[in-house]
Amino acid sequence: MNVRRSISTTAVAGAAVLGLVSLSACSGASTGAEKGKDGKLDVVASFYPLQFLAEQIGGDKVSVTTLTRPGVEPHDLELxxxxxxxxxxxxxxLYLKGLQPAVDQAVAQAGVKNTVDAATLTSLEAHGADEKDTAHEDGAHAGESHDDHGAHEGEAHEGEAHAEESHAGEAHAAESEEPGGHDHAHEGGDPHVWLDPVKYAEVAKGVGAGLAKADPDNAAAYEKNTDELVKKLGALDTAFRDGLKNTATRTFITSHTAFGHLAERYGLDQEGIAGLDPESEPSPARIKELQEIARKEKVTTVFFETLASDRTARTLAKDTGLKTDVLDPLEGITERSKGADYLEVMRANLAALQKALGAK
Known part of the structure; x- marks a missing residue:
């Protein structure tokens, strides 16, 4: 499975068009959302990555609750x-359509006017299950020159520039309230956009615009907080781009194909044991294929995650003589997380990738 695909100018432009907030139109023509007794905007986020955005951008103007408790696998959530x-x-x-079916259904039934689907704020390419089943190219990149990766580095620069561009997409966010304007082109794509700092920054901008529309009295605060967060995500993108620029191998194996967007951004190859569902079981043929990939691509490590079983990953590592380590998909923060928040855990992920890939 090769996720190193070029991000064309058309695709980047498409992401900007997709960067609009889905504000579900219900009854009433209020200019702002009702607030709680404490005067703060009551925000409900579906799971941790969106909770983090709401807290960082909303600051002391919002009261945030999450539907997914720490330690609960978001894909399996039952409300x-x-x-x-x-x-x-x-x-x-604030939710991400397509990740949690129970949440999708509940949000549709709730009919809350100020509802933001994060999946509409950036592009969602397909990664994972479908690509995993295709035949792996016979070591096509095992012996390729690392000069080839300069092109991918260029893609990262292009994406970074897109993430740092003006709030043009936010203007679209403020304009669209009709349900008919909701773009469902993202359905079927890989929802793990928060693991790519550039895409996550795009989502952050849309969330900031959505909060400003829901609570115009505090729009200036939301804009300021959004700008500060986008700068931090830009620095994180730079750290990944520089830290993974020169490595002994570009391939990593993980129990859950959550890292397709990250791999594509930084010119890596993600090989998943399972697909986008972390609990799915690989076939014997897939295990055999992974063993061959590990040998050809000089893979050193099999990654597993904190919220799902590590049994298959450890078995594969043992059978192939590889090491194991954690690569956190950041679907929740627990006492086992290598950091207290998104930014800290992502830097821990970078360190794990640098070690596994032989960063120089």
Whole structure:
């Protein structure tokens, strides 16, 4: 599975067009969302990466709750009746359509006007299950020159420039409230956009615009906080780009194909044991293929994650004489996480990749 595909100018332009907020139109023509008793905007986020954005951008102007408790695998989330009922009282809902079916259904039923689908704020390429089943190119990149990776570095620069461009996409976010304007082209794509700092920055801008529309009295604060977060994500992107520029191998094996966007951004090859579903079991043929890939591509490490079983990853590593380590898909922060928040855990992920790939 090779996820190193060029990000064309057309695709980047398309991402900008997609960068609009889905504000579901319900009854009423209020200029802002109702607030809680404390005067803060009540924000409900579906899971940790969106909770982090809401907290960082909302600051002391919002009160954030999350539907996914720490330690719960987001893909498997089942909502309690009180959580579903509580959505109707939210002033602002932030979720990622296609990741959590239970949340998708509950959000649709809630009918809250200020609802943002993060999947519409950037492009979602397909990674994972479909690509995993295709035949791996017979070591086509095993012996290729690292000069070839300069092209991918250029792609990263292009993406970074896109992430740092003006808030033009936010203007689109402020314009669209009609459900018919919601673009569902993202359906079927890889939803793990938060693992690419550039795409995550695009989402952050859209979230900031959505909060400003829901709570115009505090629009200036949301814009300021958004700008500060985007700068931090830009620095994170630079750290990944520079830290992974020169490595002994470009291939890594992981238990869950959550890292397709990250791999594509930095010119890496992600080989997943399972597909986008972290609990799916690989076939014997896939295990054999991974063993061959590990040998040809000089893979040193099999990565597993904190919220799903590591049994298959450890078995594969043992059978192939490889090491194991954690590559955190950041679907939640627990006591096992290598950091207290998104930025810290992502830097821990960078360190793990540098070690596994033989960064020079």
């Amino acid at each position: 309690k009746p009180r959580q579903i009922a509580g959505l109707q009282d939210a002033g602002f809902i």
